[in-house]
Amino acid sequence: EVQLVESGGGLVQPGGSLKLSCAASGFTFSGSAMHWVRQASGKGLEWVGRIRSKANSYATAYAASVKGRFTISRDDSKNTAYLQMNSLKTEDTAVYYCTSRGNSEGFDYWGQGTLVTVSS
Amino acid sequence: SYELTQPPSVSVSPGQTARITCSGDALPKQYAYWYQQKPGQAPVLVIYKDSERPSGIPERFSGSSSGTTVTLTISGVQAEDEADYYCQSADSSGTSFGGGTKLTVL
Numbered sequence: 001e002v003q004l005v006e007s008g009g010g011l012v013q014p015g016g017s018l019k020l021s022c023a024a025s026g027f028t029f030s031g032s033a034m035h036w037v038r039q040a041s042g043k044g045l046e047w048v049g050r051i052r053s054k055a056n057s058y059a060t061a062y063a064a065s066v067k068g069r070f071t072i073s074r075d076d077s078k079n080t081a082y083l084q085m086n087s088l089k090t091e092d093t094a095v096y097y098c099t100s101r102g103n104s105e106g107f108d109y110w111g112q113g114t115l116v117t118v119s120s
Numbered sequence: 121s122y123e124l125t126q127p128p129s130v131s132v133s134p135g136q137t138a139r140i141t142c143s144g145d146a147l148p149k150q151y152a153y154w155y156q157q158k159p160g161q162a163p164v165l166v167i168y169k170d171s172e173r174p175s176g177i178p179e180r181f182s183g184s185s186s187g188t189t190v191t192l193t194i195s196g197v198q199a200e201d202e203a204d205y206y207c208q209s210a211d212s213s214g215t216s217f218g219g220g221t222k223l224t225v226l
Contacts (some may be wrong), residue, residue: 041159044220045206061214106168
């Protein structure tokens, strides 16, 4: 059974930093790109960014809204992806999901999400 | 990434057919995917590559594509289909989601 489990969310002040983790199991993590998607309360889904596999040079891409502030990384030995969030703004408040594609090439696998609240 | 446009809401009575559209200039070149999201839950993939249905998704869910518009069709809508629906597409630079459509079953 595929599982994605996010952790690391919480309350942080504007301008602060937070690092989220996504622990994966049940599929070939090392061969899969990992994506982060967020959702502010009552709002739609927003793609945050992704990191590709080692075979694709661990290439990263980010949404314009987070580029230069957020960094995605991975540790294939731990089957874990990370989202380092710096210079946080109140508008970054959201539930953050990690997700990955399955055989369909759509986002078949989703975590339960972790809530990040940016507030003073 | 690029813009995908969905209607904010669609309402249908039980047993009727619901159609949710998603428009975007890149859609003729890129596949579209559809997700269902119920309150407090993570999204679930219901259609991939424009019109394919993942295993476990009821046959009443179908997808189609024409030019710059893709459509999610739910035939014989049931009360349990009330949810938010999002289209999604991607290119080499990133991924985009539509704004979402709230399906209300009257």
